[in-house]
Amino acid sequence: MALLRVVAVKGETDSTSWELHPDESRRHGGRGAYVHRDLTCGGLAIQRRAFERALKIQGVLSGDLLMAALKQQSS
Numbered sequence: 001m002a003l004l005r006v007v008a009v010k011g012e013t014d015s016t017s018w019e020l021h022p023d024e025s026r027r028h029g030g031r032g033a034y035v036h037r038d039l040t041c042g043g044l045a046i047q048r049r050a051f052e053r054a055l056k057i058q059g060v061l062s063g064d065l066l067m068a069a070l071k072q073q074s075s
Contacts, residue, residue, distance in 0.1 A: 003034040006066055008055045016059035020051060020066040031055050035066075042070045 007028040011017030023032060033054035035045050045051055046063040 002037060004037050004070075005032045005034055006051065006055075007032050008051070008057050008061065011060075011062070014060070018057050018059055018061045020046075020061065020063045022066055022069040037070060037073055039067070039070050039074055042066055 005023040005026050005028075006020050007023050007030055008018040009021050009028075011019055021028065026032075031054075033051055035042050042063070046061075046067070049061075051057070051063070052061055
């Protein structure tokens, strides 16, 4: 199973909020983290705050876009 690159993008409403974006093309700039293309794996990584550590982010991190992309790929 291939890995999915994930990058964090600053939220539009708040300077301390971040959103996880799947980077299918592996072209987004900045630090990236990798996760299996599986809902369970993505959910555990968010729950365990693995993305905050890997991407060295402080603040609120939303995984809604990432989970939606993983859900779409699994169906």
